[in-house]
Amino acid sequence: MIGLEVHVQMVSLKSKLFCACPTDYRGKPPNTNICPICTGLPGALPVLNIKAVEEGLKIALALHAEPSTASYFFRKSYFYPDLPKNFQITQYDKAGGVPLAHDGHYTLKNGKTIRIERIHMEEDPGRIYYEGGRGESRFSLVDYNRSGIALVEIVTSPDFTEPEEAREFLELLQKNLDEIGINVSEYEGSVRCDANISYAGGERVEVKNISGATEVEKALRYESVRQRNMATRGVKVRRETRSWDERRRITISSRSKEVEAEYRYMPEEDLPPVSLNQTIIKNIALNMRGxxxxxxxxxxxxxxxxxxxxxxxxxxxxxxxxxxxxxxxxxxxxxxxxxxxxxxxxxxxxxxxxxxxxxxxxxxxxxxxxxxxxxxxxxxxxxxxxxxxxxxxxxxYKPKVDIDTLIDETLEKEMKNIGNLEGKRRLDYLMGQILKVSSQLNRKELYIKLQKKLEGLG
Amino acid sequence: MSSGIISKGARQLVDELQGGSLEASKVFETYRKRINELTKLNAFITSLEYKPNARKEGSLYGLPLAIKDNISTEGIRTTCASLMLKDYMPPYDATAVAKLKAAGVSILGKTNMDEFGMGSSGENSAFGPTRNPWDIERVPGGSSSGSAVAVSARLSPAALGTDTGGSIRAPASFTGTVGFKPSYGYVSRYGLIAYANSLEQIGVIARTVDDAALIFGVIRGKDRFDSTSTDAKPVSSNTGRLFSGGHFKGALLPQLSDLVSKDVREAFDSSVAKLDSEGIEFAEERVEELELALKSYYVVACCEATTNLARYDGVRYGPVADPSRDWKSAISESRTMFGKEVKARIMLGSYMLSSGYYEEYYLKALYIRRNLKLRLLKLSESYDFIYTPTMPVLPWKIGEMIDDPLQVYLSDALTVIANLTGAPAISIPIALKKGLPVGGQLQGRYGLDDRLLELAATISGLLKFRGEPSI
CATH class of the missing domain: 1.10.8 (Helicase, Ruva Protein; domain 3)
Structure with missing residues (x-):
């Protein structure tokens, strides 16, 4: 069984989730794309970027998920150097919280349906750099340029059975996101993924921070082989968190996760709830570039x-x-x-x-x-x-004139005047008279019809 | 001349500065001199030199003010009276400070306080306790201790404070000054260093209700940097309107009187009798929901504090952690820099937010808070205000209660109500007992701050309390 937690970076937005800093942090010198809010300075307060909620709802609708009636945020507490406030502002589905949307589904090419449990929004943390690589470096450096970028997290049910299904899901998802205007393919690492995988009755192993569809398939393939081998040897697979090493193409144990981590969730009182009424949601649905x-x-x-x-x-x-x-x-x-x-x-x-x-x-x-x-x-x-x-x-606006009737009427009226006109001169005269009455007629059509009529008269 | 300046209230100073009979630098230097003379009160953590404000057309041009040291001031150290922030220099102004500067105010300095606002006495400061000018052996009340002492001892015409559970009103009561906590959201909290963000507000400590209203009128209003802030009509600048009899009705809460000491009760009862004889009607009300108010306040405050103070981990503030240690032990080491009270509240909050306890403590507290809010909103349909003492006791001696934190928590019982409900509340001096000031507290209806200020001005006028510490 495989389930995915996909993090989509909302790079299509102009600014971060809770401040006005731009989202194009890539390639900027460290700590130049920051402000008091996204670095969590004392006294700074978050202000919700409402566009992020709209874009999040677009994703939710693309995944056929049911939006909640209101959007509000929680604080998720954990200490980590890349997290400036040592809590992350996120959404939560327990303790009175609701995700942005829930209960969606997505169909793979083979007709299989993947259930989407929930979709929620949160802020991206900063990035840690280890000079010379992790384990080698005497210190770590933190760059907050990325801190506060809006993320949309998509949590699937454990409905995948094969690693290639997970890859296909991510590929389809990325294509779909591009179609609705959330350009993820242009930016490397803007779709990141955690995968939960368990085989043959073993406990669930979480592989963290995999970047993109191809890497997900590789990581899951490696992990399925590893877990099956353990089962054959009679070794029980324990619940743990591992990370995917792209270079060496293996997963590495990062910490055993025997108990549920204690995140001390609580409501974020600095951000009043935003009501998501049907009109807002319908307008978003209708305006999607699908x-x-x-x-x-x-x-x-x-x-x-x-x-x-x-x-x-x-x-x-x-x-x-x-x-x-x-x-x-x-x-x-x-x-x-x-x-x-x-x-x-x-x-x-x-x-x-x-x-x-x-x-x-x-x-x-x-x-x-x-x-x-x-x-x-x-x-x-x-x-x-x-x-x-x-x-x-x-x-x-007058009703459209019928050409044939008009020709007949005009001929009747003008019969005595056209007696001494011949051929083309007669035709031109009648054309002029008819167009005087109705200038909007199609001239070519009139000419042909009139010509036929006159031929019939002899 | 100089004693003339310090005896003038904020409005009078502004009038004379604008009329040209006073000079801004002269006013500032007079106060600065007095601040330097009275350092024994320990009212200021940082006092500043005169910096002329270019906004000569500003409505408060030339007025010097003191700012509590948990309100961010650009380029002026803002410590929260904590070792953790002892060198912290904010790169931006709090919205309230920016508004004051734009109105022409010059900042006298940053005032002492209980560390991060956690305390009711002014004793929990890394810079030492603030002293009460009425008796320097006694506490001035907290947490806005320095701001209240500065106003009471005439080191500043008025000051900004912050109020999370009574932190403006308690020291106002203990120092014989006026302390006004506006409705939640009426003053932007942007730049106020958070302790308990759903409870706290920036407000004013001043010598008169009229002065408090003057400054509130400048700092109030919706701010795009604070999503919880709201728009409101401008304050009526004249709050000294004479009461013309028979219109006001106040609710009394006798169920809380067990908490109140004999001295305070006597002073309070005689103020009720006086106001009654002037035509203000009082009636007693029993509010069941008040029984658990103090407990729910401390649960909410500690839970919010534990997340708000999590960012002080030694990475960017506080002592630099020993890089040879692992991350967890390095930040644990850094966080020992917090004072005892702060550590206690962080630990309580962490405990109460943990799985299994969240429902038992935090959610219950929110439930109690909501019921209290609804009940008092209903009550405010029949009354103009709720009248109680501000503090249940007289100022105690410094160090006297240091081993009895629960007794100190109890002294917040009358003030936390307005923080839980978000309603505006004001403490005004009503009498002296044993040579120490006693404050009366008026709580209004949410959003009717102007009306509460008018009422408080009227009641102050009727009680005719006059008194200044002889310092």
Whole structure:
């Protein structure tokens, strides 16, 4: 059995989780990307970066997890030199706390479902440098540039059976995170992982701090062989924490973990709870830059019919309109979606690559009026003027003229005037007369139809 | 002339400074001279030389103030009266300090206190006990001991203090000054070095309610660096409005009177009689939820303290650990630098947060706290204020209670209530007993700080207490 705890560094954010320091700490000289808050100076207080919560919720929704109704933080106490306050601000699912989201799932290519237990947010600690390597160095140096970067931790159930499944999960996850705008692939080490593994009834061994999908597979493969060998030799696998040595490709025992570590969790009173109501969550869902499947799922979730949902999901411009209209007011989301995918899409096709960047609230009015009164021709004309950017009120837009009727009427009226005109001159005269009545006609279509009509008259 | 300056309150000084009849440097130097003359009171840990404030248009331009030494001041050492921070130089100003500076204030110095705010007497300081100017053998109350002594002995017109369980009101009561703890969140805590962050507030110690309101008006308000801070309407600058009879109603809590010594009870009862005769109505209330208030206060305070003080591990503050030792024994060694009381509270808090005890202590304390808050909020619908003595006893002799910490904890019983509920509370001097000041405490409704200040000004006016230590 294998379970993963994945830490995603939120490098897509501009600033750290609780202060304004930038997140692009990579490559900066040590301790230059810091402030009183992320170095835990006496008297400094954390202030929640609300964007981090939004990005965390995006991840939660991508993993089909259920967001909590509020987000709040706990202090997790342990002494370590890279932890400036000697407590980490994190989220906790016991003692009255809740994670950001819980009970999600993710499907692998072989159809197997991996359950997601919980998703929570926390601050990244600093980094320790051992001059000349650990064990060699007479002292350790701490760099707080990374301290306070937002992390999202994803905890899976122990649903993996093979190391390659863990790798596949991480690869799919990274791809998915990139798709929703959390660019993890660009930054080395921005997805880190702890893996819990136990074989053949042995106790659980935790392998800490593995960087990336390929290393996870290697570490787990090594560990499965090691644990199976122990079982064959009749040696019992004890509960312990090990670390993965990428260079030597082995896991090394770091400490035995016979008892649950004592973290003395308590609420972080400096950060008032943030309420995560349905509107906030839905807006995030609708604004996610997802794949076709994500967009299709969102459309179906709001009751848009299958064909219409496919059309919306396949057209980013239409989908964006759907999101902004229903995001502001979720009433009739399915009908709005159907109108956009059918009648409105039909209108859009008549125009030459329209930008569709007009005022969405007036389009919303046009669509809602149509849903209310069912007046299709009025809707079509109003939609035409919205798409072409002409600010015409719906009732002012005249119904489209029928070319054939217009030709017949004009001929009847002009018969006596065209008697002494011939061929092309006669055609041009009639064209001019008809266009005087209705200038918006398609000239080519009119010309051809008129020509045919005159030929028929002889 | 100089004795003239030190006898003036903050508002009078500001008026005369703005009117041009006084000069900022002259005011500062007068106080500085007196601070240097009265070092025996041990009110200041750091006293400063005059640094002119360029904000001549500031509403408090030229006013010198003392700041408690747990409030961060950029480039001025901020020790929390602890060896752990004895050389700590903050690189930033607390929001309250920044606001005062922007209003034209010059800082006289940083005042002595109980280490990290843990204490009710002013004795738990790595820099030695602060002394009470009414009797220098006695404690001035704590933890804002130096700030109260500075105001009482006229070493400063007013001072900033902090109040976690009574740390502004207790020393105000023991030194015959006014001590105001605002509603939780009304003054930004950014830069206040945390002891128990859900309980503490920055507030003011001054000679009159009006002076306290003046300074509160400058430091109050929402701060983007403190998520628990809130916006509020500006304070009415005139709190000395005359009481015109019959409107105010106060609640008395006789169930707490067992704790109160005979001297204090006499002084308190006669103040009630006087106020009653002036038309203020009183009624007795029994509040069941108060029975466990003090206990829940100490549980919450110790639990928060253990995490807030975890960062002092010798890596960045305090003595440099011996690098040849392993990490755990090196930081254990560093942390022996804390004083006895601080160590006791850290250990209590660590114990009570451990698995198995968390529910038994911490969660229960939160539950008691919530019930108390709801009950007193309900009570405040029928009353304008709750009136009690501030401290149940007169100032004791330095060292007298050193072996009886529980007795000292008991002296907080009347003040911790407002920290648990977050309501505003103020201590005003009401009488002298055996030559020592007695304070009366008014607790208001959460967020109605201005009303409480007006009420306190009215009641001060009715009680007509006048007195200064002869030092």
């Amino acid at each position: 794949s076709f499947e994500d967009r299709y799922r969102v459309c179906s979730k709001y009751g848009v019919g299958e064909e219409a949902a496919k059309r919306l999901a396949g057209d980013p411009a239409l989908y964006t309109l759907f999101m902004s209209i229903t995001g502001a007011n979720e009433m009739d989301a399915s009908r709005v979606g159907n109108v956009l995918a059918n009648e409105f899409a039909f209108v859009v096709k008549k125009h030459n690559n329209p930008s569709l960047s007009g005022d969405t609230s007036s389009l919303e009015n046009i669509i809602r009026a149509y849903i209310r009164n069912g007046d299709r021709s009025r809707f079509i004309s109003a939609a035409h003027s919205w798409v072409s950017g002409i600010p015409v009120r719906a009732e002012e």
